Amino acid sequence: MNKRGFFGYATKGAWIVMVAVMLQSCGFVKDKFGGKNSKGGSKGGKKGAKQEVGVRNGEVIAAGRKDYKQDTPYGMVLIPSGSFMMGQADEDVAATQVNFNRRVTITSFYMDDTEITNHEYRQFVTALMTDSLSVLGEEEIMAKYHPDTTVWRKDFTYHNGDPMTEYYFSHPAFDTYPVVGVSWKAARYFSTWRSNLYNDYRSKEGKYSSPKFRLPTEAEWEWAARGGRASAKYPWGNPYVANGKGCFLANFKPQRGNYDADGYPYTAPANAYNANDYGLYNMAGNVAEWTLDAFADNATVVNWDMNPMNDNPDEPRKIIRGGSWKDVAYFLETGTRSWEYEDNKRAFIGFRCVVENLAGRAATARGGRKR
Structure with a gap:
């Protein structure tokens, strides 16, 4: 091919590209994602013609529905997406060998900034006694x-627990303290009730439904902690349980059983002590917390490395994390795993909820299609 022929083809190609760009900008070439200047959009098609959602001029388009914005539920904070080395954060002094280190990735979610309190859980019990009494019956509730x-x-x-038995859940002095004596199954039922309550309100307000409240997975809990x-x-970052002034940073069992040394002999208010860098209180100590996962010695090995979860329904042992007011410092570590039977209720186990962040599942700040 001679130079004249080559430049002739090049010039012709350039003109074709220029014409295509002009047609696109004028709305004659359809934008797959339904831009406002696309054919059949706000400047195209018959005026006043009714268009179906997701259909334009008889064709399916890729444009999404508008005006969706996920609200932050009351009392929750946004936990960002990220990747981390999940597992033992220090020496396995108990030689459990049930938490081998591995890298996992967690997508963004919302989490309660405190454990569920007595006052919050009491709303749930009251609602059941009011709305579900005829279905469940008082005995089952x-x-x-x-x-x-x-x-x-x-x-x-050999413990005088009578005062706590009588007053802890019912007396206003303990309204802001974490609820205890709740099984894993009850915590999940609370999450279902809370989801229905929230989405009923959103429906009345003409808003899209929110993802449901649930217990955090073990990996989500550790990432947040x-x-x-x-x-x-x-959770506070350094390897010590006290600050430079000698003040303890959590509610646990210090000094070989000096329960009062941290300021609270039993549980503490759900927002006691300082929050971690994500704004979460008492991710170590106070009460251990139920997670969604079933316990397995080799769970960290066999679970997938993206949003891992062991949801074995045949395993009655469920993971608890964080340690409690009656535990030594080892159980407060972010990488320490423990478990309890799903039907058991303990004076040292509570819970908090999470909600999916759909925007975090769809894309991250570092990638994904711009919308």
Whole structure:
């Protein structure tokens, strides 16, 4: 091919590209994602013609529905997406060998900034007694969903738990303290009730439904507890349980059983002590927390590395995390795993909820199609 022929083809190609761009800008070439200047959009098609959602001029378009914005539920904070080395953050002094380190990725979600309190859980019990009494019956509600207040006596031998049994759940002095004596199944039922309550309100307001409340997975819980600190032994970041002034940073069992040394002999208010870098309170100590996962010795090995979860329904042992007011510092570590039977109710186990962040599942700040 001679130079004249080559430049002739090049010039012709350039003109074709220029014409295509002009047609696109004028709305004659359809934008797949339904831009406002696309054919059949706000400047195209018969004026006043009714168009079906997702259909334009008889053709399916890729444009999404507008005006969706996920609201932050009351009392929750946004936990960002990220990747971290999940597992033991320090020496496995108990030689459990059930938490081998591996890298996992977690997508963004919302999490309660505190454990569910007595006052919050009492709204749930009251609603059941009011709205579901004819369906469930008072006996079932009290047996399955009402906190077992006798755990303060049953969980500890030769212990005067009568005052806590009588007052902890019902008295206003403990309204902002974490609810205890609740089984894993009851915590999940609370999450379902909370989801229905929230989405009923959103429906009345003409809003899209929200993802449902649920318990966090074990991986989500650990990612949130670390607060963005890659190798944090405790949620506050440093490897010590007291600050430079000697003040303890959580509610646990320090000094070989000096329960009062941290300021609270039993549980503490759900927002006591300082929050971690994600704004979460008491991710170590106070009460251990139910997670969604079933327990397995090799779970960290066999679970997938993207949003891992062991949802074995045949395993009655469920993971609890964070340690409690009656535990030594080892159980407060971000990488320490423990478990309890799903039907058991304890004076040292509570919970908090999470909600999916759909925007976090759709794209991250570093990639994805711009909308």
